[in-house]
Amino acid sequence: MRRFHFASALTCIAGLSVSAGCAQVVNFDEYTYDIDPCGPQPVSCDSGSEMAYVMTSFDIPRAVGGRRDGFDLDATSDPICGQQDLTSPRGEGGVDNQVSATVELYEGLERVNVGVQAREGFLRGEGLVVLGLRGVDSLENDNCVDLSSRSARVPTSLPLSSLDVGDDGTLDPNLSFEVEAAAYRDPTACIIAGVVHARFGTVLTRTPGIVGEVTAERMRMRMSITPSSVQGTIGGALLLDGLLGGIAPEIVEFLRGRADIGPSSPSARDCESISFAVVFEGTPAMVPR
Numbered sequence: 001m002r003r004f005h006f007a008s009a010l011t012c013i014a015g016l017s018v019s020a021g022c023a024q025v026v027n028f029d030e031y032t033y034d035i036d037p038c039g040p041q042p043v044s045c046d047s048g049s050e051m052a053y054v055m056t057s058f059d060i061p062r063a064v065g066g067r068r069d070g071f072d073l074d075a076t077s078d079p080i081c082g083q084q085d086l087t088s089p090r091g092e093g094g095v096d097n098q099v100s101a102t103v104e105l106y107e108g109l110e111r112v113n114v115g116v117q118a119r120e121g122f123l124r125g126e127g128l129v130v131l132g133l134r135g136v137d138s139l140e141n142d143n144c145v146d147l148s149s150r151s152a153r154v155p156t157s158l159p160l161s162s163l164d165v166g167d168d169g170t171l172d173p174n175l176s177f178e179v180e181a182a183a184y185r186d187p188t189a190c191i192i193a194g195v196v197h198a199r200f201g202t203v204l205t206r207t208p209g210i211v212g213e214v215t216a217e218r219m220r221m222r223m224s225i226t227p228s229s230v231q232g233t234i235g236g237a238l239l240l241d242g243l244l245g246g247i248a249p250e251i252v253e254f255l256r257g258r259a260d261i262g263p264s265s266p267s268a269r270d271c272e273s274i275s276f277a278v279v280f281e282g283t284p285a286m287v288p289r
Contacts, residue, residue, distance in 0.1 A: 035072075035075065036199070037190070037192060037197045038143070038188065038189065038190035038192075038197055039143075039190075041143060041144050041188040041190065045134065045135030045144035045145050045146045045187065045188060045189075046135055047135055047137065048134070048135040048136045048137040048142070048145070049136050049137075050132070050133065050134050050136070051132070051133045051136055051284070052130055052131070052132045052133070052284070052285045052286065052287050053130065053131045053229075053230045053282035053283060053284055053285055054128060054129070054130050054131075054152060054171055054175065054177060054282055054283060054284075054285035055122070055128070055129045055130075055131070055280050055281070055282045056119070056122060056170040056171045056281050056282055056283050057115065057118065057119055057122075057170065057279075057280060057281040058114075058115065058118040058119075058122075058127075058278060058279075058280045059114060059115030059118065059278065059279055059280075060099070060100040060103050060104070060114065060115070060277070060278055060279070061097060061100055061233065061277055061278070061279050062100075062104075063100075063101070063104070064089050065089075066087075067086065067087045067088060067089045067091075068086050068087075068088070068089075068095065068097055068100055068101075069088050069089060069095065069097070069233055069277060069279065070086060070088070070095040070096055070097030070100070070233070070235050070275065070276075070277035071095065071096060071097075071220055071233070071235040071236075071275075071277060072085075072092075072094035072095060072096060073096040073218045073220075073235070073236070073237055073261060073275055074094075074096060074260075074261060075094075076094060077093045077094040078266075080260045080261070080263060080266075080271060081259055081260050081263055081268070081269045081270070081271035082269055083098060083258060083259070083260035083271075085260075096235075096237075096260060096261065096275035097235065097275050097276060097277040098258045098259070098260050098274050098275050098276070099238065099255070099274055099275065099276035099277075100276065100277065101258075102254070102255060102258065119169060119170060122163075122170075122171055123160070123163055123164055123169075123170075123171065124160065125153065125154040125160055125163070128151070128152040128153060128154070128177060129149055129150070129151065129152060130149075130150045130152040130177055130179050130285055130287060131147065131148070131149055131150075131223075131230065131282060132147070132148045132149075132150060132179075132182075132287070133145050133146065133147055133189075133196070133225075134146040134148075136191075138191065139191065139194060139225055139226065139227070140191070140193065140194055141191060141192060141193065142190060142191040143190050144188055144189075144190060145189050145190065145191060145196065146185070146186075146187045146188075146189070147185065147186050147189040147196060147198045147221075148182040148183075148184070148185040148186075149182065149183050149184050149185070150179040150180055150181070150182055150183060150287075151179065151180040151183060152177040152178065152179045152180070152285075152287075153177065153178050153179075154177065154178075155176060155177070155178055158175070158176070162175075163175065170283075171283060172283070173228070173283040173284050173285075174283075174284055174285065174286060175285055175286070176285070176286040176287070176288070177285055177286070177287055178287075178288065179287050179288075184200045184203055184219075185200075186198040186199055186200060186221075191225065194224055194225060194226070195222055195223065195224050195225070196221070196222065196223040196224075196225055196230075196232070197220075197221070197222050198220065198221045198222075198223075199219065199220045199221075200219035200220070200221070200236075201217075201218075201219060202215060202216070202217050202219070203215070203216040203217075203219050203236070214238065214239065214242040214243060215238075215239040215242050216236045216237065216238055216239070216276075217236055217237045217238075217239065217261075217262075217273060218236050218237050218261070219234065219235070219236035220234070220235060220236065221233070221234040221235075227284070228283070228284065229281065229282065229283060229284075230280075230281065230282040230283075231279075231280070231281045231282075232279070232280055232281075232282075233277055233278070233279050233280075234277065234278055234280070235275065235276060235277030235278070236275075236276065237261035237262065237273035237274065237275050237276070238255075238273055238274050238275075238276055239272060239273050240252055240255055240256050240259060240272060240273060240274060241272065243255070255274050256274075258274055259271035259272065259273060259274045260273075260274060260275050261273040261274065261275050
């Protein structure tokens with residue numbers, strides 16, 4: 001197992017890092033939630049203020065007392081393809097997140113930590129992601145906001161040493177970043193009790209030299225938001241055949257044995273995708289208009 005390739009693949013698979021060769025295409029119209037917390041919404045969210053946050057951390061949801069966070073991607077708590085669903089730290093059942101346990105196994109074998117690697121990469125200006133919100137009327141409850149994710153880079157005029165003046169190991173707030181066009185977007189996200197809920201449908205990632213073309217399905221996000229920070233989870237289902245040719249076949253087969261999404265029938269054991277989730281934090285950022 002090559003640690004750089006595995007960690008980079010995880011980042012692109014999650015659909016969070018869209019720099020360094022990743023690119024997303026969203027088939028938004030073909031996707032619906034099993035359960036959509038936002039309910040019926042307008043076609044677009046035009047009024048309200050704009051906000052931006054740069055991701056400062058990125059990791060897998062760690063197991064706490066045998067519980068792990070994620071999403072219920074298939075609207076059932078029944079075992080699928082022999083894989084038992086998880087329980088979230090909040091006591092919610094039906095959580096689908098099989099990849100995280102595999103990543104923790106990888107970390108133990110390679111003596112690495114993907115969360116630490118991500119933070120260090122951000123401070124080198126690598127893999128930066130800015131989350132933008134438009135049409136925000138309230139950070140407590142808002143039935144329609146426009147949420148997008150953009151690849152970002154440090155302006156050439158800004159030395160890397162200025163990214164963490166406080167030397168606390170994370171990006172400082174209110175830094176200015178240059179951003180690309182939206183990589184993925186939900187124009188009708190919502191905020192319920194201070195939590196943003198969004199959906200991104202099918203995400204296609206391309207990572208030259210690592211995993212080739214990978215499809216992540218049923219993508220969704222929830223993110224607590226305040227004026228000074230965001231903290232969230234994004235998850236979905238990874239189509240395993242897309243990994244072949246970029247990751248060693250034995251690793252793909254290891255993951256296939258833990259696949260839990262997309263069986264041909266409720267009782268079949270031929271799932272084509274494996275569930276995953278990642279967690280992140282962010283701080284306010286500035287982007288040029």
